[in-house]
Amino acid sequence: MVEFDDTFRRHLRELFVWRRDVRRFRGDQLPDGAVERLIETACLSPSVGLSQPWRFVTVDDAARRRAVIDDFRACNADALDCYSGERAARYATLKLSGLEQAPGHLAVFADKASDIGHGLGRATMPETTEYSVVAAITAMWLAARAEGIGLGWVSILHPDRIHTILDVPSSWKFIAYLCIGYPETECDQPELEQAKWEHRRGTEEFTLRR
Numbered sequence: 001m002v003e004f005d006d007t008f009r010r011h012l013r014e015l016f017v018w019r020r021d022v023r024r025f026r027g028d029q030l031p032d033g034a035v036e037r038l039i040e041t042a043c044l045s046p047s048v049g050l051s052q053p054w055r056f057v058t059v060d061d062a063a064r065r066r067a068v069i070d071d072f073r074a075c076n077a078d079a080l081d082c083y084s085g086e087r088a089a090r091y092a093t094l095k096l097s098g099l100e101q102a103p104g105h106l107a108v109f110a111d112k113a114s115d116i117g118h119g120l121g122r123a124t125m126p127e128t129t130e131y132s133v134v135a136a137i138t139a140m141w142l143a144a145r146a147e148g149i150g151l152g153w154v155s156i157l158h159p160d161r162i163h164t165i166l167d168v169p170s171s172w173k174f175i176a177y178l179c180i181g182y183p184e185t186e187c188d189q190p191e192l193e194q195a196k197w198e199h200r201r202g203t204e205e206f207t208l209r210r
């Protein structure tokens with residue numbers, strides 16, 4: 001039996017407050033085994049029917065990394081075209097990935113074809129497979145921060161292109177491309193809030209009573 005005391009709860013709350021989406025990385029490499037340790041923690045996450053649908057691809061090959069970066073650039077340019085006026089000008093100033101600097105690249109997929117878990121919980125909500133993988137990424141995000149490691153989620157990518165670049169099974173659905181490394185700075189405020197793109201809202205805005 002493990003007990004968590006008030007000091008632990010306070011620290012845990014600080015972890016939630018200080019976890020950040022990181023796009024600016026220092027140049028130093030991660031220690032051996034760091035990414036593997038984060039994956040191990042991620043695999044402790046809940047999953048529908050204990051299906052453990054997460055699939056991780058560490059991307060070390062320079063040509064594949066370059067192809068991912070090229071795809072990000074193309075998607076980001078298209079995204080910029082969707083805005084106009086002041087919003088476009090502001091979007092153009094945002095840094096929306098640390099792909100160039102991050103020492104670690106990790107792609108995460110959901111295996112839609114796996115029969116681990118025997119379909120439990122997925123019959124009426126097949127999307128719970130993807131939800132399970134997102135839960136694992138959140139755990140990894142927090143575990144990384146607890147080690148002083150920053151993680152940045154990049155979704156400004158074409159899933160089909162990532163599939164081709166990484167040559168993974170067709171039943172795997174692309175969920176996230178993660179940049180991992182030591183952050184340049186630490187902050188308790190989201191970068192998009194600092195950049196005045198959006199701000200955190202109060203919980204009352206998201207909560208209904210019935």
Ligand SMILES: Cc1cc2c(cc1C)N(C[C@H](O)[C@H](O)[C@H](O)COP(=O)(O)O)c1[nH]c(=O)[nH]c(=O)c1N2
Pocket residue numbers: 019020021022023095096097153154155156189190191192
């Ligand atoms: C599913 C998903 C996808 C993305 C993100 C997050 C999530 C959950 N985020 C990070 C996002 O912008 C960030 O979480 C919020 O701005 C809040 O900041 P903190 O995570 O609290 O620092 C993100 N950030 C970014 O710079 N480029 C991106 O492509 C994405 N994509």
